[in-house]
Amino acid sequence: MDTNEKALIMDQDKLKRTLTRISYEIIEQNKGIDDLVIIGIRTRGVPLAKRLANKIEEIGGKEIPTGVLDITLYRDDLTTLSEQPILKKTEVPLDIKGKKVILVDDVLFTGRTARSALDAVIDLGRPKHIQLAVIVDRGHRELPIRADYVGKNIPTSKKELVSVKLTELDGEDKVVIEEL
């Protein structure tokens, strides 16, 4: 798919500041860091979850457990896709019963990924609550879902693509709008 980079939304510093702000918001809203578990939704939610956990640990002085969620098995469109998605591991190495789960993803768009992630987390146990943190909310929701922590709201057209690039996967940190 050919795309043109249309606008730079966040550079490395801005992304760093955004993650710091979200970290403080998470601590504030949860009245501390007890029982927090941060779970990244594959693929880009995973490094973002790790960064948030590190930041919260830096501020709160206590290690925050993290996990990785693959939502492929919970998609509602598996049999209508032209090609089946590659399945990757879900790794949540602790019992989430009674924990405060923060789900992390890069972009919130239709809400279908978040819905699948909610189902996937609930199948792992009964958390106290689940909150959602995203770097960009670009609108166009198809389900009644909203994020608890948003890096930036970016109204987009459906022809545009919001791309969050991360050093761990893409070699650089930035958020851009691309046009299809």
Place this chain on the structure above:
Amino acid sequence: MVLKRKDLLGLKDLSKEELELILDTADSLKEFATRKYKKLPTLKGVSMINMFYEPSTRTRASFELAGKYLGADTVNINSSASSVVKGESLVDTGKTLEALGVNIVVMRHPMAGSCKLLADNVTSSIINAGDGTHEHPTQALLDMMTIREQLTSLKGKKVAIVGDIAHSRVAKSNIWGLTKLGAEVALSGPPTLLDHNKFTKLNVTCHHKVEDALKDVDVVMALRIQKERQGTTLIPSLREYARLYGITKERLSLAKKDALLLHPGPINRGIELTGEVADSLKSRINEQVTNGLAIRMALLYLLSGGEQNGNIA
């Protein structure tokens, strides 16, 4: 990489990449088998039938649970309780199931090639759960998964398969799969159950003396003596077979120090292997069963996804 196939009939015609995709998918699904709540919505609305024309405990239960865990609707049919006893042909049975909207048929049949016959005549996906002496692809895949999991890779690993090679569909599927992924395979069995001329063409070595096959191998795979297929004409007695080919502690010590012992089950204790060996630390027989569930879930997932397969809308 995707698995663009309607059916899974054997490992002979699968590419190395397809084999790796199935094994990787099964690795990802294994975590699920250890969960408290085992029910996924992935195959909601998909229906599958287990059609078993031969007795089976673990394969059938494994397929049925794999389907149920993924959210499919599963039904079991035994040949003794089906229209087969009334004389209905296999293709007609298949057409009936197709008319009932069945998406996936898992079939075990005493005739080699029966799954291919069914697959050619119906639009449902057919998974071979063992056809005569031809292939048993899911068993070989779970063996390969167990070896890969324990030894990281199959490349360059030496695997000895001991027993009734001639009648073993497990051995045949394993030969195709293991050699494609770079393992070296050594076969051993009585001359009546292992035709050197036939098997050496498949890039494997054949040994009538079991000790020769076991030397320095990473994996020892004992096969079940199939009393139901060979009658009693091909080996003088089970006792003699056990004495010459049975895996004992002494024989197992010829393999590498940390070698694995596999057996497709059910075990004839004291014949293919001694009870002591079957319960030893080298035995991975129970892991094989768990991995079998993951392999079957992986196949149901891979054969069901994607419109391009054209099998499930």
